Amino acid sequence: AGKRDNLTKSERDSLKTLSNRTDITIKPVDKGGAIVILSTSEYIREADRQLNDPKFYEPLADDPTVHHTQIVTSVLKDLLDEGRITANEHKLMKPVQPSPGRFYMLPKIHKPGNPGRPIISGRGTVTEPISGYVDSLIKHIPKSLDSYIKDTTHFLREISNLCIPKESYLVTLDVSSLYTNIPHDDGISSLIDMYVLHKQPDTPDGHVVATLARLVLELNTFEFNNKYFRQVSGTTMGTKVAPNYANIFMGKLESQFLFECPVKPLIYKRFIDDIFIVLSHTEEELVDFMDRYNAAHPSIRFTHSYSQTEINFLDINVKIEEGKLATSLYRKPTDRQQYLHYQSDHPHHCKNSIPYSQAHRFKRICSKETDFDSSSQNLKSVLEKQKYPPRIIDDAIRKAKQLNRADLISPRPTKSDTQRTNLYLTYSMNHPNVNNILRRHYNILEQSERLKRAFPSVPGVVHRRSRNLKDTLVNSRINSLPPPNECMFCMHPGCLICKQMQHTNTASSTHSQFSMKIKGHLTCASSNVVYLFECTVCKMQYIGQTRTAFRLRFNNHKSHAINLPTLPLSKQLALSKHSFDKLSVTLLESGFKSNREREQRESYLIYRFNTIKQGINESPGTLASIKMLSDE
Known part of the structure; x- marks a missing residue:
């Protein structure tokens, strides 16, 4: 029998067409599970509105990833040399072929104007490994806070035995844009105070954590619509350390405020930026409490609701009934109850x-x-x-x-770690029952003492979900046409390099029949490129490559023409008596996955442009058998 498919051919064709459309952008909403389809121009307009706010973001001239990698590498080396981190920790945090973060938004359909919640994907960024490491050092701290709520069940347990005096108020607070409003210095200060107080054995000192946290906060750069930005305030929603960092900052702020405030809540519980309070005070004292809290920190503000009968918190409706708190299910108006369809391709x-x-x-x-x-x-x-x-x-x-509901909200015993080995597979309805196969043939493993020790019991099967509609239709990049493949000007006024840059989508050899199309949208700010110099007088050509931004490489060549006369390009300019400004430059290709790949491409193009025998290059590059390469 052939492979089964839960989509017809026409449905798959429609899905492909829909995913390729550039006039619309598809996003899940911020809360509730709904899906929103909006025009790409509208999506970009909302993003530009947010990114043009200098309080939170600053535009960058180009991709700073290479420069930031150098900063991180230098800081980590210093910490290693000083003995503050181990070799394994250094290896864990060292960036490997990083890329800029990606800015995207989730529409808030529950708010007027449907603004987007800004999120920056930290996957693959310079500071992603550091963020994960710092998070591992601090994740135990929020649990020590008096206000800490792990989840709904924990909250239900905390309020189950409360006795509520008459005329009490139920109050909920929401911290307005908490993540982006935490000043770096205040956030790091709170983090280190709490880290030192709750420091675990065999962990780095506070100086290390402060240094690493500052890297995460200050090198949080990202790309949107082929432009680069840096977030200058707060932490990005998307870096791993953000929730615990924000939690710790709020924990320090609230503990100081509650200690000094004359109005004392009967209970105060918080889930990151959502707060639940019971106040057994007058309405006037409640308002005074809120006024004081809004003045507790210059950048932190709260919205709040209160009632003497019922209020909604997280996914719970809380009511005062006969001096106790009764609870029921609460669904936000945006909740679409999007449960998995029974015909979906899942186990x-x-x-x-x-x-x-x-x-x-x-x-x-x-x-x-x-x-x-x-x-x-x-x-x-x-x-x-x-x-x-x-x-x-x-x-x-x-x-x-x-x-029994009482059992359901009681703490569950911690499960003991099991030694069972698991087989991880991406699920497909076309797979056989792998569990049965393993159970049926496990006796084969038992015949070997070595394998029996490795697999003391039948391996389990854990399924990863396969690619779904969201993976196909939703992307952190905007759904717009890619920029054209061309070498072009950077458009920065007064750029001296662009005066010698060719604006073209092709490049040709002056001493062979070879020509090629430019691969990438390339400017003098581009890095990880192979490039071509050509003398506009004698038509001699030179092929080179660089990992860093090309403008740095260009300026090095210009300096070498004066200070290092034995280099090939310098030597040619001296012999021909042509000045450096007679050279035109074309960036040929970028996007290489490794230094080796870029160096091999340089060798290939040196051969195809024929720049050794009749050009300026003196070395064929890294490939000894370059002439055996076939045309692409």
Whole structure:
């Protein structure tokens, strides 16, 4: 039998057409699971509005990745030489072929004007390894805060036995744009104070953490629409350390404020930037509390809501009933309840577990049986539309209904680490039952003592999900036409290099029949390139390559023409008595994956442009057998 596919050919063709459209941008919303389709021009306009705010961002002339890599490499080497970090830590944090971050937005459809929530993807950036390392050093600190909430279950446990005096107020606060409003100095100061207080054995000192954190905060550069920017305030939402960094900053701020404030909450709990308070005070004192809190730090502001009857916090509706707090499920207006479709290409046990996991969640949140029943019936209606079998839904609800809610919100015992080896596979409906195959043939492994020690039990199978519609249609890059392949001017007024730069999409040899198309959108700011110099008088040519920004390489050549007369280009200019400004330059290609690849390409083009026998180059480059290369 042929391979099964849960999309028809026409559906796949439509998907490809949709993913290639440049006039629209598809994004998940900020909250609720909905999908938004908006015009690319509108998306760019909103991004430009945010990126033009000098309080948070500054534009850059070019990609600073190479320069920032040099900074990080130097700092890490100093820390290693001083004995502040180990060789393994140095290796872990050293950047390898980094790239700039990517700016994208998630539309906030629950707010007027639908602004975008700015996120910067830190994957592959210069500071990604450092951010992950710092996060590993500080992730235990937020758990020590009195206000700390791990999740909904933890919150339910914290409020379950509260006695609420009459006339009390339920209050929720939201920190406005917390991540981007933490000043670097204040954030690092709070981080180090808390790090030293809760320092674990065999970890680096506070100086190391402060140094590394500052690199993450200050080298947070990114690209959007072929332009480069740096975030100058706060931390980017997208770097790994951000949640714990923000959590620690707020923990230090709130502890000092609550200690000094005369209005004391009955309870104060926080989930990163969402705060829940019960105040047994007058409304006037509540307002005074908020005024004081908004004045506690010059860049931190709060929005708040309050009620003497009920309020929503996270995914919970909290009510005051007979001196206790009753809870039920709360769904934000943007919640689309986008559960996995039953016909989607996922393992059956994953799909079959969804009705029970949701009913289990409802049972945990709802303190009254009637609220559980109401939420469960809504769940059944939604899942039936997603083609879930009614029998599976009913069994899940019945099973959850029989659970003891007190057990569900109690702390669960920590699971012991298992030594089982897992086989990781990307799931496909076309795969055989690999679990059965492993169980059936495990006895073969048991016949070898060495393999039996390596696999003391039957290996488990863990499935990664396969590529889905979101992977195909949603991208952190804007959905616009790529820039043309050409060598062009950088457009910066007064750029002396561009006076000698060719604006062209092709390049030709003056001493062979070879010509080529330019590969990449290249300017004097481009790095990781192969380039061509040509004397406009005698038509002699020279091929070179550079890892750094070309403008640096150009200026080096210009300096060498005077100070290093034995170099090939310098020698030719001296012999011909032609000045350096008689040279034109064309950038030929960029985007190489390694230094070796770039050097090999240089050798190939030296041969094709014939710049050794009848040009300026004196060496064929790194490839000894260059003449054996065939045309591309």
